Amino acid sequence: MIVSLVGFGLLAGSIASAIRQSAKNIKIHAISSPQNAPLAVKKGLADRSFSYDEIEQWLPISDLVLLCGPASNIVENIESIKKHVHLVQRDLVISDIGSTKLEICQLGATLPAPLLFVGGHPMAGSEKRGFEHSDPFIFENAYWILCPERNIQPEAYQKLVDVINITGAHQVTLAAQEHDRIMARLSHAPQLISTALAASIPPWIVENDYQHLAGRGFRDMTRIAASPWQMWKDIIQTNTTEITHSLNEIKTVIDDIICSMENSKLKDAKLADFFKQGSDIRASLSSTGKGFAQSLHEVMVHIPDQPGALLGVIEPLVQHGLNVLDIELAKVREGVGGTLLLGFKNLEDAHLCVKILEVKDLKAKVRI
Template sequence: MERITLVGFGLLASSVASAIKQANLPVKIRAVSSPSTLERARQMNLADEFFGYDQTAEWVKDTDVILLCSPILHILKTLDDLSKLPSEILQACSKKILVSDIGSTKVEICKAGTKLPAPFVFVGSHPMAGSEKRTLEYNDPSIFENAYWFVCPPDGTKEEDYKPLLQLIDFVGAHSVVFPPEHHDRTMAWVSHMPQMLSSTLAANIPERLLNYNYQHYAGRAFRDMTRIAASGWNMWHDIAVTNRGETVRALREVREGLDETIAAMDRLQVVNEGKPAENDCSENLEKVFKAGNDGRASLFAPGRNAASSFSEVTVPLKDQPGALLAVLKPLAEAGLNVRDIELMKVRENVAGTLLLAFKTPEEARRAIQILAVLDYDVKDR
């Protein structure tokens, strides 16, 4: 690959560009975006060539790979524009051009992609990476590290035709998963799109009996965690909703059936009467729900099946005092250890929190444990 064209130069496109620049690869980066974004990309030295969205005939020339990184409906429009390019422009291309995308739904995009004429070869894709931040200002060359990156080639496509995409995925540290587009959208409906709708619905339906007294401020971590993604922007989710409506609705209905079963199990409970518990509180059905939930949650982290599980994690209890985080992270940094992920698992006033640290290898985790143990931290391998 000598030249990659990134259409829609937001967070993920600029992160790909940043990774290439950081590694000093001999690859020309062509940015296609709005004038203001292009100017900022130029200032940040994230690209070598700059084009507007409407300059399609220009940014197609001499490129090896086109990666469409704009919102889903814009990806569909760009695919339509590519399919309508004049024949003389297409005939002037001396080699195949691999076209892919990073859209969060795949069926509609792959349908449109398969209509592209030669010399284009289309393979849909979707990296399971991102952030609530959307612009190139927040580019992160390690954002794809250890993430799944779905690849959806049309039937009959040879792996050789999309090898540059697989090489790119491997280069940024992601794990490629070849998946039919229908399977992708069915899976994402359950593990991504339906949870977003549930989170938004939950946050949108805080009852007036709480809001009138500002009682929602007493929400604990459970409610805050469950509604975190309710802060997601509507523009992106509009495109996801309209291109994966059927599967997402099916997932929501399946969850609604589960909620009905849980409500029925709650209704069967025998409540405490006059301070005396019932001899049989009829909680068996609710217990089944909890145990099935335990199993479902555990299945997410089955060894060898979850990309993130390849991280080696340790937990460190913290003191509730200024500088507590720095006291843990500074000696690790001085030892040259790279913390790949970090989470403060419990935060309560005057109660010690637990810091979760993730490392790339077990050896790095062991070194971290040794360093922190010398400093009298009760570090545990998770």
């Protein structure tokens, strides 16, 4: 099978890296700029490289095409593929990894046979950019959402499912419109709320350097405010309606909170209800289901498939007095290794765990 990754950045490189590590008989073609594409071959992440305008060469020989990058680039690539469909003489699955789906899937549905478009969105990423930061485990245990048309059977896009399974992600199927509705509330609006919170700090706070007094709450809530506009521009433009609805829903809750605070008779009871509702929903996000009173802070550790691998992780943590409250071997691939999930009571212990294991040349990161 030949997998063509169009737009060879961090996520495309991570997909390629996961395929490489699986040792499956899959050829990888990197499609990018003339400057970027050959570097993927040089780094060992691709077998061949092509520039975008060499579509006459890479499209006809592909078995699976994954369009990677911002929504605007994905749209351009779909349009380009549509113009060159006459070159394709066999069934070819086209998918993407864009963060919004409705507009992309509507355009993808116009691709004629033998092309088959299935929209996709892996729920994984990093603050880093570029395939030089590729991580074969970035999709491990993450959700990979697929948005096929209703009349399409899973067997038709089995090659896409096979690649998703190689990455260690969990496939979830949603309608494109439902995807955008959900993501507006769980990802897109929260980004704008975080940005708004950071931007709302009055100038006198910054002028006096008082922002450095911010505690963990403010820092946690504004972490994603550091996200670049260029990354979010396409997301906002292609999901404006649902994001607006979500922000209005949040605005209604904020207005209710202000109203409750101003009404002394209702204040305590009403605010208590808000806090309980928020606490219950937050707890449901990462509940372990194993009887813990609070959700745990998890560390993901890649371990090799070899005797003593588990001991190599646990022993240094014990020596440093770290209390591991939960442990789960999330996924193992024979001959490759797997991911170990370690649960800690507080975030400080989780970060300390990462530092300890990195000294032992083990790849670990706090699961967010």
